[in-house]
Amino acid sequence: MLALVLGGAASGKSEYAEALAMSLDAERFYIATMQSYDAESERRIARHREMRRNKGFITVERALDLAGVQIEHHGGVALLECASTLLGNELCLPGGAAQNSAEAILAGVLNLREQGLNLVVVSNDVFAEGLDYSPEMTEYVRQLGLLNRSLAAEADCVVEVVCGLPLYHKGEPRLVD
């Protein structure tokens, strides 16, 4: 089972995704993607850690190469937070997949599904700002659009979160097969 949870900044998508992962009575894994580089990112990471404290998540830190993650836990659930940060890492960090980032992340997600895991993948909606970007930022937006569409095509359910409220675009968010 693959669920894609989308939303803008501060839309409540993480809270929703965690609740969805929690609804499954199974071993829970949290794939954290954000690297700490300043006080603000520290604060953001701390906020998310606080949110999932005592919820029984085993944290797997992974900034690059999602396809290399081996969890192998049939029937477990993994929350990937989030595909858009992972994409930024793959595009910007040394050793990243650069122009093949979207494909690499999709392959990583499908690989986790192959390992028997239920998946909740969080990603961002960044497509309605209406600004002109630099070529690098345009490439990020292009790849994120491609990644979100590829994930949505594979997903059993696609949920957009608006002000903490879910809007269902595909399927129903049932994690148990």
Added chain:
Amino acid sequence: MFLVIGGSHQGKMAWAQQQFNLPADKIADGELLDISAGKMPDLSAYQALYGLHNLLRRVVEADWTDEQAEALQAELLRLPTDFVLICDEVGAGLVPVEHFGRAYRELVGRTCCLLAKEAEGVWRIFCGLPQRIK
């Protein structure tokens, strides 16, 4: 309280005025309300607040503390049950390079999550068309 959200220029105000029968002089403007005291302005003369995102942008511009911003959120949650809040969605873009832009959309997004949780009804307006999402 009722919450009406959506992108800019989607017809939120026109729809809300009709839906809730709001006279123009009963709608406060988030761009114009006096916030110089560092706290939520008195809205008792109004039935609606238009441009909540602008009010919150001014809060960030004026460098309010987290405590001041939280007090404002608490005041918004205490508005009468038939009060209408109208707010732009501002989070569907790339992470802004400047701290100000990040703080602004964070405050708007988190405030809307809090309001939506307690609201009697939430509508999202798209191309002038309402979708009731709560």
